[in-house]
Amino acid sequence: MRIAEMYRDGGFGLSIEIFPPKTEVGENNLKRTLQRVRHFEPKFISCTYGAGGTTRGKTLEWCRTIIEECNLPATAHFTCVGSTREELLQWLEEAAEVGVQNIMALRGDAPQGQDKFEAIEGGCAYANELVELIRANHPEFGIGVAGYPEKHLEAPSLDVDLQNLKRKVDAGADAIFTQLFFVNDSFFRFRDQARAVGIDRPMIAGIMPITSFERIKKITAMCGAIFPVDLAKSLESVKDDDEAQFEIGVDHAIKQCRELIEAGIPGIHFYVLNKSQAAERILGALDVAPAIPAGV
């Protein structure tokens, strides 16, 4: 199923994001995680491509696993980093052969060790160009793009960033998946501002459960997400207790998701980052996905 159809019925769509692990232990963990989360019957599972500026991983191989072993639609993340248009087109051919139906079209982070993203000669400089390239050559793909409720780190203002989001929508994006955020008001405000400038695609909330304070500090620094002071304080107060941090994170995510669902948003995209425990607890409290059968 393509992204455009997934959110058409006005219901609620759950989706899940993983990244390609770098070690065999990581791969085995991810396989186990996939065998669990597939029971949540998400609309799709997506796999990142060079997330956080790392070299690109085995995105399409994991998409194949999602399709064949989970029986679910796969969405491949795809960035402009380091590829010419010709190479991008070749990769899209491969994605189609694997059976990928949807692409998350991103510019990508600057490679590690480089502080700024730079387009290569013959490549794409911004995600809107990548969306155009996909639309012109592969009209059959569904396309998701990123939105930034708290502004993209490099954008001079939220207004400018919104205009750039509009370019991606005008180029043919089907839905917007937001950067992770911890403050729902950021999402609601952004959604309203987007609508006011004519952005009419479904806006899916990107949620990352906090499982450890140290890790989330690193990730929020990379994403620029606002961290509520109260939440930081309560995590800080249990900084030597991993279990307590996990509980606080799960609790916050449940409250956040409940409010979003009650507001009638079209979907939640979970950055589960290859672990299922937090997502299981959160979804178990929300009544938007089937439970994982005993014995899995």
Ligand SMILES: NC(=O)C1=CN([C@@H]2O[C@H](COP(=O)(O)OP(=O)(O)OC[C@H]3O[C@@H](n4cnc5c(N)ncnc54)[C@H](O)[C@@H]3O)[C@@H](O)[C@H]2O)C=CC1
């Ligand atoms: N799940 C994932 O893999 C996610 C990755 N990201 C990362 O976030 C970063 C940004 O990616 P995208 O949002 O796809 O990039 P983008 O190209 O939409 O935006 C990147 C920056 O350039 C500006 N910009 C965009 N189009 C422009 C244009 N035509 N002219 C001038 N300025 C323009 C934007 O305001 C923004 O500051 C990447 O680092 C991406 O990998 C973000 C969210 C999720």
Ligand SMILES: Nc1nc(=O)c2c([nH]1)NC[C@@H]1CN(c3ccc(C(=O)N[C@@H](CCC(=O)O)C(=O)O)cc3)CN21
């Ligand atoms: N700017 C940006 N880039 C992204 O890639 C990205 C976002 N934002 N926002 C949402 C998600 C979060 N993503 C993430 C976040 C962390 C890891 C991660 O921790 N990965 C590995 C390797 C990290 C490394 O090599 O340093 C890990 O084992 O921890 C992966 C994807 C991908 N997405």
